[in-house]
Structure formats: C-alpha cells, structure tokens
Amino acid sequence: MTAPLTESVIVSRLRAAGCVFAEDEARLILATARTDGDASAMVERRAAGEPLEHVLGWALFCGLRIAVDPGVFRPRRRTQFLVLKAYALAPPQPVVLDLCCGSGALGAALVSGMDEFVLHSADIEPASVRCARRNIAPFGGLAYEGDLFEPLPGTLRGRVDVLLANVPYVPTGDVGLMPAEARDHEPRVALDGGADGLDVLRRVAAEAPHWLAPGGHLLFETSESQVADAVAAVEQGGLAATVATSEEFYATVVVGTKSV
Template structure:
C-alpha cells in the first residue's frame, strides 16, 4: 500500500467530520514517523480519537504537553486560569496542581515562574504517571490520591498557588458531552456530582489550611455555576472574586487567603 498523500489525509479527515481537517492533517503528517504510523494515526482520528491523543501531545500555554490514552486532555480555556494565577502571585515559590490530569497547568506555571517547588496530584494513577513525565523537567513531584490526601503534610500553610482544575460537569449532563470526551477521557475528570460542584466544594473547604498567607486558590467552572462556586469559596473565609475571559469562554473563581488569617 503506497503512503497516504497529504491530500488523501485531508480527505479522510474531512469525510470523518473533522472541521479543521487541513490543520489536523498538517500536524499528523509532521508527527508520523513512517507510512504505517501515518495510516494508523489517520484511522484513529477518523474513528473519533481526540487529535491530542492521536499525536501524543497537546499545545498548552506555549508548551507541548505529553498526553496519554485515558488522561484528560488540557483545554485551551484553562490557559486563562494559568494567567490569573501568575497575575495574582507572580513571585510564587510553592505551586500545587490539584486534579492535575496531564500536569499541564503545573508545567505552565513552572515555566513562567522559574524555580519553584512544584507538586501535582490526581486520583487517577494514569494521570499521575503522565503528569510525572510533564513536570520532571521542573523537579516536580507527582502524587496519587484523593485531593489533599495525596499531598505531603509539609505543604500545609505553604502553598502560594493552588490550581485545581476540578471536574464540574453535572452528573446528568455527562452524557451530553462530545463523544471525544465521553469515550476517551476518564469519568473522574468530568463528573462533578449532582450540580457539578461536589469536588469544588471539597477543595474550597480544605484549601485555607494549605494556602500560605496571600496564597490563592483558582478553580475553573461554568458561567451558570459561578454564584454557587463563589459562595463555596467565601464561606471558608477566602477573599473571593471571579475572572472571566469571553474570548476563551473561561470562568475562574479566585480565592485568596488574607494575610494573618
């Protein structure tokens, strides 16, 4: 079988319903090392595997982040969470990426901040393995476990940036997600409970014990969940506000531990 031509790759992707077939074809052609690998990658993408999992990486905040099967693919909108963290604590020295998935947020923060003590944690062992690869260059530590239970106790009261990309899709709406997410990403990274805020509330409740004075907790959520998410933050004593990017359709709740509390 002769190698697939660029035009044939584009045609195959377009017929499979890929909206950005030309762009995706260019990335696949640049990544495939052999004709057989090219054919396999095109076939996987045509059957609905997310492009990032086909390539083995995702572009995030200027980085090429490794992604593996079964691991949540970082979204471009989450770059706004990274930007908000950097704006609030530009001199952070202790960073935690909670519900880390691939570790993309932690890697992006470490890249921008310079030398930091970086920790990433997730309940999913596959995510922890993937994150460990992505944060190794920064001397980062990846931990497996349920939220704060995964973290070393020595971090209590020392965390400058606590970025938690928690699942926030209501259980009853998981089935409405795009097929790529439903079929190829772990349910634990998507399902946020009855109203989508179960994990967010748990994180907000415990965060003050882990934050340094002036440290901030940042969580992404949907527009319709903002009021309830802000309430979850403020009841724990965090000074709270909302940041919104209309361009990225991103909503981030930011809670700061006031100095002296």
C-alpha cells in the same frame, strides 16, 4: 488506505469522518508520525473518533508541548486563562500545587515562566499521574496519586502560594451530552462534578485554607451559571472570592484568597 499517504489523502479521510479541521489535523499527523505506517494508524484512530491529542500524543498548551496519553484528560484552550490569572497573582519563588492535575499541563505552564519555584501535582487517576510526572519532570516537579489533598506530604500544609484546581464541574446529568471525544475517551472522574457540578469544588474549597499560605490563592474554572454557588463554596471555606472572565478564552475563573 490504498492510495499513497499524502496530505490530500489524509484530509479526504478525515473529512469523510467528520473532522472539521481536517487540513490542520493532517499536517499535525504528518509532522508527528515517524513512518507512513504510524501516520496511517494515526489517521484511522482519529477517523474512529479518538481525540486528536491522544492520537498525536501531545497537546499545545501555553506554548508548551504537553504529553497526553490515551485516557488522560486533555488540557483545554480556555484553561490558559486560569494559568494567566495565576501567574499574575503568584509571589516570587512560589510554592505551587496543581490539584486534579490530569496531564500536569497547568502546573508546568505556570512555572515555565518562573525562575524559582516549587511544584507539586496530584490526581486520583494513575494514568494521569504517570503522564503528569513526565511533563513536570523538567521543572523538578513531584506528582502524587490519590484523592485530592490526601496523598500530599504534610509539610505542604500552610505553605502553598498558588493552588490550581482544575476540578470537574459538569453536572452528572449533563456528562452524557458532552462530545464523544470527552465522554468516551477521558476519565469520568475528570468530568463529572456531581449533581450540580460542584461536589469536588466544595471539598477543595473546604480544605484549601489549611494548605494555603497567608495571602495564598486558590484558582479554578467554572461555568457562568455556577458562579454564585461556586463563590459561596469558597467563602464558606473562609476565603475571599473574586471572579474573572475572558471573552477571548470564553472562560470564567474564581479566585479564593486566604487572608494575610
């Protein structure tokens, strides 16, 4: 960029690259960049199609600034509904498990409004675990690297009050139809849910009862078209299922509850 790096210059560059919210993004880049050189590099990365959250290095989620490193799944606005549902269901001093945690945004957001809690997170992606550790460290949280429940300490069995599972639920055949920001810049394992999108969910639902405390809750997102099969998976695992939807967040959340 040869012109002085002003907001209007950045807006023009981002608009030319097809950024719909160029004005907002320009302001965020200028507010985040430490130098003109940083800002210029960030603009070029964004214009090349890199997600804004990866360019900035953070995302706003439930009022928290969540660190998001390149290659890490970005927290979606709609997932705030899942956190709100979990907060309403959580008992005092809960043990919280954030499974498929990505950046750790869900667990951090949930416990940020609590006085006493225990927070554990896990993900199979090493980059995600490193990122999550940074985000949950202020809350005393612990993050583990491995496949679903496999890396968790056995002492958590039967003690989890709230299990947040942001499982992938896009059918394999539809991943290629996703926006390039997702399919080209986020881990495939965080997007691809198998043939019908529910493979990972079924594994979580089958194991969740062994980790939940009596009266504990499993919460996850799904699409409207997948609700019936998702509910069936939860019930087959031995949990009672309910469904919550939000027009504001355009989100569907299934809650599985273990009997007391």
